[in-house]
Amino acid sequence: MGMIEKDSKFYPDKTFVETSQINSLEMYRTMYERSVNEPESFWKEVAEELVWFKKPHTILKYNFDNRNGRIFHEWFRGGYTNMSYNCLDRHMGTENENKRALVWQGEPDEDTREFTYRELLTEVCRFSNVLKKKGLKKGDRVTLYMPMVWQLPVAMLACARLGLPHSIVFGGFSSEALMHRIQESESKLLITVDESIRGGKTFDLKSNADQALLKCPSVEHVIVVKRTGHVSSWKEGRDVWLDEEINSPDIGDFCECEHMEAEDTLFILYTSGSTGKPKGQVHTTGGYMTYVYLTQKLVFDLRKESFYWCMADIGWITGHSYIVYGPLLNGTTTFMYEGTPLYPAPDRAWELIERYKITICYTAPTAIRALSRQGESWPAKRDLSSLKLLGTVGEPINPEAWMWYYENVGRRSCPIVDTWWQTETGGIMISPLPGAAPTKPGSAQFPFFGIVPRVCDPGVEDFEKQGEKMKPGETGHLCIEKPWPGLSRTIYGDHARWEQTYFYQYPGMYFTGDGCYMDAEGYHFLQGRVDDVINISGHRISTAEVESALVLHKDVAEAAAAAKPDEIKGQSIYVFVTLKLGVEPTEALKKELIDHVRKEIGAIASPDTLQFAISLPKTRSGKIMRRILRKIAENKTDDLGDVSTLEDADVIRDLIQNRS
Numbered sequence: 001m002g003m004i005e006k007d008s009k010f011y012p013d014k015t016f017v018e019t020s021q022i023n024s025l026e027m028y029r030t031m032y033e034r035s036v037n038e039p040e041s042f043w044k045e046v047a048e049e050l051v052w053f054k055k056p057h058t059i060l061k062y063n064f065d066n067r068n069g070r071i072f073h074e075w076f077r078g079g080y081t082n083m084s085y086n087c088l089d090r091h092m093g094t095e096n097e098n099k100r101a102l103v104w105q106g107e108p109d110e111d112t113r114e115f116t117y118r119e120l121l122t123e124v125c126r127f128s129n130v131l132k133k134k135g136l137k138k139g140d141r142v143t144l145y146m147p148m149v150w151q152l153p154v155a156m157l158a159c160a161r162l163g164l165p166h167s168i169v170f171g172g173f174s175s176e177a178l179m180h181r182i183q184e185s186e187s188k189l190l191i192t193v194d195e196s197i198r199g200g201k202t203f204d205l206k207s208n209a210d211q212a213l214l215k216c217p218s219v220e221h222v223i224v225v226k227r228t229g230h231v232s233s234w235k236e237g238r239d240v241w242l243d244e245e246i247n248s249p250d251i252g253d254f255c256e257c258e259h260m261e262a263e264d265t266l267f268i269l270y271t272s273g274s275t276g277k278p279k280g281q282v283h284t285t286g287g288y289m290t291y292v293y294l295t296q297k298l299v300f301d302l303r304k305e306s307f308y309w310c311m312a313d314i315g316w317i318t319g320h321s322y323i324v325y326g327p328l329l330n331g332t333t334t335f336m337y338e339g340t341p342l343y344p345a346p347d348r349a350w351e352l353i354e355r356y357k358i359t360i361c362y363t364a365p366t367a368i369r370a371l372s373r374q375g376e377s378w379p380a381k382r383d384l385s386s387l388k389l390l391g392t393v394g395e396p397i398n399p400e401a402w403m404w405y406y407e408n409v410g411r412r413s414c415p416i417v418d419t420w421w422q423t424e425t426g427g428i429m430i431s432p433l434p435g436a437a438p439t440k441p442g443s444a445q446f447p448f449f450g451i452v453p454r455v456c457d458p459g460v461e462d463f464e465k466q467g468e469k470m471k472p473g474e475t476g477h478l479c480i481e482k483p484w485p486g487l488s489r490t491i492y493g494d495h496a497r498w499e500q501t502y503f504y505q506y507p508g509m510y511f512t513g514d515g516c517y518m519d520a521e522g523y524h525f526l527q528g529r530v531d532d533v534i535n536i537s538g539h540r541i542s543t544a545e546v547e548s549a550l551v552l553h554k555d556v557a558e559a560a561a562a563a564k565p566d567e568i569k570g571q572s573i574y575v576f577v578t579l580k581l582g583v584e585p586t587e588a589l590k591k592e593l594i595d596h597v598r599k600e601i602g603a604i605a606s607p608d609t610l611q612f613a614i615s616l617p618k619t620r621s622g623k624i625m626r627r628i629l630r631k632i633a634e635n636k637t638d639d640l641g642d643v644s645t646l647e648d649a650d651v652i653r654d655l656i657q658n659r660s
């Protein structure tokens with residue numbers, strides 16, 4: 001592989017373009033213009049491709065400018081629909097009824113399950129009837145703490161069917177993290193598994209759940225999915241096995257769905273922001289559904305015969321939108337894999353693509369880098385000719401990783417869609433439409449329909465001039481000018497925080513927290529976070545979360561976290577810790593503190609590097625100078641920038657000398 005020219009362009013094959021839905025730049029532009037000039041009629045038409053029990057009376061009402069009062073947006077008011085109905089019932093009586101909806105492959109080869117749309121509907125209805133029997137009513141929250149088992153999408157669709165907002169907590173999170181999320185959402189019921197299986201190991205999720213539930217009085221019932229059959233603890237009267245409940249003779253094969261108003265909550269999903277506790281993003285029924293439906297259809301250019309694999313975990317937004325809801329809304333076959341792409345052999349992913357004849361593969365740069373490390377002989381040994389399209393998401397993709405993916409997985413004949421979006425945005429925001437225009441490595445290309453991005457100048461002092469645009473090639477702060485149906489409505493229980501986080505920096509616009517530049521041809525290049533969010537393998541952790549976890553430890557006086565560049569994970573966590581007086585900075589304590597963070601938040605948040613410091617660099621007003629810590633973490637200590645506001649310059653010398 002030679003040098004990649006900055007402006008290298010990769011054109012989709014003629015055969016791909018000929019059959020693709022948006023097949024020219026002109027077609028994209030015409031539709032785009034309409035979508036932003038007449039958003040109401042555009043989105044109304046999209047929504048009408050799905051089933052509504054009652055049509056909406058108002059398509060859009062909003063205010064994005066805090067100078068005009070409360071910030072809000074509402075879509076499809078007065079309309080009634082149901083997500084589960086649109087994912088399942090809608091396909092009955094069509095050619096999709098007996099098509100495979102979900103194909104599940106467990107980590108052990110012999111564990112597999114398949115469901116047609118008809119079979120999945122029945123399974124979901126039965127699960128819904130179990131939830132009903134537990135006394136749950138529309139609006140009650142349900143927390144799902146589950147790994148990648150097929151019962152997870154079934155449970156989600158069952159909740160959606162009954163109007164029970166689900167809150168999924170990634171199976172890799174600790175009991176502490178789970179506890180906070182259950183407490184915040186005041187869930188009445190928890191669904192979990194006995195143990196999860198990953199990388200040849202088992203993890204005792206049930207005992208994590210039990211630990212969390214000690215401090216979660218809102219939870220009345222726990223439904224346990226059997227994966228390994230092994231549980232270390234059990235609470236009679238509260239815990240039940242799903243198998244026993246769902247096979248009970250009074251559980252029927254059908255369950256009516258609730259008619260949900262468009263703005264009724266579909267789910268809550270917690271995500272890290274730059275400050276404080278994780279924020280519960282609230283996504284609604286009508287808007288989220290419509291947005292995810294269309295982005296899935298066009299970005300992945302779905303065909304009748306698509307066999308689609310998104311390698312994310314359902315515990316993150318990518319899995320919600322593009323493993324479960326997006327594919328099923330579109331009548332596509334979605335493939336779900338329980339394990340990691342590197343176990344039991346480094347070609348597990350390629351082997352599955354070969355065996356199942358996957359046509360679309362959607363993964364993260366971190367996975368691509370980890371897989372490329374294993375060498376190109378692994379994909380070369382497999383027949384990957386079923387692949388038509390590749391996708392990436394979660395963090396900026398470096399051009400080298402992009403090229404590796406393009407050459408070794410796509411064999412130079414699959415377009416790559418680099419999709420930029422966020423938990424908050426509900427669905428894909430900036431991405432190539434694969435048949436419309438050539439791609440450039442490292443660029444998420446153009447905005448999706450209805451999305452109006454603006455790269456703003458962060459250096460403007462004058463309030464009236466806030467939001468001034470950067471010139472091509474100059475990096476600024478990415479904002480979105482107008483509402484779209486997929487954007488979260490609020491932070492659960494804290495609307496003011498939602499307004500402040502996203503709408504106060506650039507009045508009138510949604511602030512993404514990402515840096516971005518646009519080239520002369522309008523291609524967008526996302527540059528990572530501009531706030532204190534660390535992106536580890538595409539997962540968001542805030543410096544504040546790590547710091548709060550550390551200071552809970554009895555020996556820690558103060559802590560600061562920064563991102564350190566990492567070849568595989570993109571970024572890793574580097575922490576600076578000052579100890580309480582008299583405490584010895586030993587290797588053993590270092591290990592203990594790292595374990596402590598892992599216990600408080602989860603393995604993804606465990607710091608790779610921990611440095612003991614005499615003190616942290618502060619301004620005279622007492623603010624930690626994060627810019628300096630970042631430079632030290634990045635090992636760019638000869639360019640510390642302006643340190644004139646620093647209170648005590650000796651601190652820096654100590655930090656550099658003792659860099660870990």
Ligand code: 7RM
Nearest residue numbers: 393394395396418419420421422423526529
């Ligand atoms: C979908 C998801 C969101 C943050 C976002 C960015 C980064 C995501 C890309 C990307 C560059 C991409 N939701 N990000 N996709 N950066 N190119 N294609 O990841 O809420 O977990 O994270 O991830 O910084 O703000 S998320």
